[in-house]
Amino acid sequence: MPSYTAPTKDMQFLLHDVFKITEADIPGYEELERDFTGAILEEAGKISSEVLQPLNAVGDTEGCTLENGVVRTPTGFKAAFEQVKEGGWTGLDMPEAYGGQNMPYVLGTAVGEMFSASNQAFTMYQGLTHGAASAILAHGSEAQKDTYLPKMVACDWTGTMNLTEPHCGTDLGLMRTRAEPQEDGSYKITGQKIFISAGEHDMADNIIHLVLAKITGGPEGIKGVSLFIVPKFLVNEDGSLGARNGVACGNIEEKMGIHGNSTCVMNYDGATGYLLGQEHKGMRAMFTMMNEARLGVGMQGLAQAEAAYQNAVVYAKDRLQGRAVTGVENPDGPADPLIVHPDIRRSLMDQKSFTEAARAFILWGATMIDRAHRADDKDADGLISLLTPVIKGFLTDKGYDMTVQAQQVYGGHGYIEEWGMSQFTRDARIAMIYEGANGVQALDLVGRKLAQDGGKHVMAFFDMVKSYIKENAGQNEALDRDFLEPLKAASKDLQAAGMYFMQNGMKNPNNALAGSNDFMHMFGHVCLGLMWARMAKTSADALAAGTDDAAFHETKLATGRYYMARQLPATAMHLARIQTGADTVMALDAASF
């Protein structure tokens, strides 16, 4: 069975050596001393390896079952959930006023990677609750916050997000779920929602559904959508649970993976709901959750890749097959370990150089969210808004590719379920789909985010990369050659693609949209290239200063050189594709497919 070791050291390196978080001018960051974050990450790593990871295969094998409207989670999930709750992990970055610990989002993200890597299906119960609580925090009345947040922060009550209906996924304007206003100010919600993760289960006393619906008589389409709180059990004035509400799980889906999480069809039959935020502004309220949720999904892409990579390394070192072409390396054994073979190395280096940079990218993104929220920094908000589709789309596409590569290291043993590598691949697949399929992320990036605020944020990004290169060039020949020059070339490719869109997207927007997937990928590469440049600089400085952990920093530099040499050149291919425009993409009639 697979194992998982939390990458605590790598996270500490990023938080303290690369991003120097305690020096950042963000309220709350001054408390994040190295020892403090180290202790928290150590503890989170322990629970991940010892409690969550051993349940990962159990969840996959048993799945969830629905009987008489009751969903049973896999053996051991409930006890583990209690343990996570007791450890205070569910409220790590939630306000103290509601029982949380008020830690910055960046720390919650680091812990989230560990939890997701060790058991994605399990961690989603908590993750969805976090998202729903964040929406109530941002848009709820004081009474709503007081009623729901303490319970949700503790995960005594869990939360869900209800968007999709059978006939509408991305296009929520087509929504049919209705909200009928009642005399007491509440609404009667009627309709069917599908793909509701954690929609029904046996680990919480109550489930707080956030449901998008159209108020009768409101505007047509997306402009008439409002957001409602629909608790499974109505809540009495004193906070105790009242009557069962008119919402029920009609079915749970058989899925490719994340079997441990119940994906429910939820039927609302005149269920009592309470407006969250303003009438007809449901999409805005939902999007509060969405940016965080999308960063969280990007993090899942990284997390599965990391877990799969760790196990691929174990196997590559253990499994004896063939001999190194450059001479026997394990003379006492019947064969050399897989890891001597160059193509196995290539695969492991692909994985390692991706996960380490992806982790940097995610944590960097999380600091921007903190800066936006805690320091009310509009530029940080704009930048993370621009980068969100890149984090979600690129990291889940690549993260999936990496789990497939890790699985491949196992040969036939990767295909059978016994070794657990298939589960990583099957679980990772969902991240490319939910919270907006990756094609929608690419569309969001190219169709909306590039031009947002007059293109201000993408210009700021390019300026930042340019400044970084300028400030750091000429100090270290090896860094210039191996990191800054490739980054400059990749960034130029990205700018050329943006320029192509500007020049050709006006006459035909398809010229931009046909390149949206390529643009998202090249943007991702540039971001990871930037992360590698920053990590390399940090490690080169540490080595120059005579660090006593030279092996760590040498490895970091070698891994970064691999990425810059072998992965970053993909930007040229993406640019070449983009510059062919929409002609070949849109040439055929629909009937010709």
Add this chain to the structure above:
Amino acid sequence: MPSYTAPTKDMQFLLHDVFKITEADIPGYEELERDFTGAILEEAGKISSEVLQPLNAVGDTEGCTLENGVVRTPTGFKAAFEQVKEGGWTGLDMPEAYGGQNMPYVLGTAVGEMFSASNQAFTMYQGLTHGAASAILAHGSEAQKDTYLPKMVACDWTGTMNLTEPHCGTDLGLMRTRAEPQEDGSYKITGQKIFISAGEHDMADNIIHLVLAKITGGPEGIKGVSLFIVPKFLVNEDGSLGARNGVACGNIEEKMGIHGNSTCVMNYDGATGYLLGQEHKGMRAMFTMMNEARLGVGMQGLAQAEAAYQNAVVYAKDRLQGRAVTGVENPDGPADPLIVHPDIRRSLMDQKSFTEAARAFILWGATMIDRAHRADDKDADGLISLLTPVIKGFLTDKGYDMTVQAQQVYGGHGYIEEWGMSQFTRDARIAMIYEGANGVQALDLVGRKLAQDGGKHVMAFFDMVKSYIKENAGQNEALDRDFLEPLKAASKDLQAAGMYFMQNGMKNPNNALAGSNDFMHMFGHVCLGLMWARMAKTSADALAAGTDDAAFHETKLATGRYYMARQLPATAMHLARIQTGADTVMALDAASF
């Protein structure tokens, strides 16, 4: 549920318009008139759509079960197998002397694509039998052929290939299964083999296992491996079934996909076996099957991509989400179909332009096998030997990517099992692994095939591409620009990569092997580019000649232009990676991963 329509028209175009098979100087090809192949393909398409495809989901859901040593195949498999047998499909390209129809391999390959696309797990029972029968045909004594082939050609008895053991997959020199010579000339086979597809099941009267084992006292390592025929039931002199042999299925594996095929642990406990071919030459005999088997697996990569693509198209046309950015296209509906969106187009064009060229590549490869076998053409044999790892590795890597893209078109509906898209992805995954994992294919290509016969075959390949471009250039400006020039550029990239290997592989073979995966992929792109150039020329000529099927040929040209513009430029990226050599790939100690 998914559906499948056999691409008969496309196959006919390839066989007759592009490859002009009846004019090829290959014995047996003169019979392959258009009407004749059309009738066969039509019939095969019918059985695929109506009999095999409806059982595909059944096989996935039910899987195989093992009880008291008996493996039960999914509901309906046995009846369908009888139908396939009665139709004579199992012996299509087998010799008439053994009950076959003596059709060329190319026709068997076209039919094989249909069967695999409609039900891969089911078709493997027949496919393994074909492989085992081919080995007996090539290496068996007359008596062995007479005993086994008539039954195997009819699939009354099925066959298996037994290579892998728990501790050795690719490195068969580590094999532990023993063959003890007996006085009557037979052997007692003892050992355990794993991952044996169709190792035990309820659809045949007997199962003929081909088993690699080491004869006691023979040479060490791979040089001491021999191949044995080990029937499940011993066969009496009169051909009737005798005693149960000492071979049993100990377990069947839980797998990511191909659930309808039983993947068995086979225990040989002093089982009676008969030497097939020469003592200690087992690998050579096994490799007879292997080239065909690898082409067959490449074909599976195409087949799953084709089936998945067809269903992605159906969904993209049906599902209404959002509006075209260039103006409403379905004004009477609540939204436009997915297919109006450029990124959905991009995905469908990726898939379509891949599958059509992959089909051409496979059929072209099959003509080489026919030419080698039927016309005893050593050059054809050398060329297909060079291209086999490309067909297997590139087409299954890309085929898998394409099933993932097709699944992605379905959004959340692609992740749940109900729609069948997950099965395409899960089934397609195995093709990257079995018959030699794709890393082994890349190693075979770069480490063995490039230098085979003094590099003669790769030089012949480059000459062929060059000649093709030279002969066809300057006749049609659009063809030159859209097809020949990109092909020339890609071919130059491939040659530059080969040159890099020659110049740098000498001092350190890792400089070549670190680029083996990239080389395999760029070789695949050049082959598909060549296929598109040939198809485009055919279609351009047809249009110039005033064909009455202009729509088909226009679509062909547009699809090809997409591939040349959007996919072929990948060769530059692969070259750039290759030219960075082994340094970054091999930089780390094993302990640093």
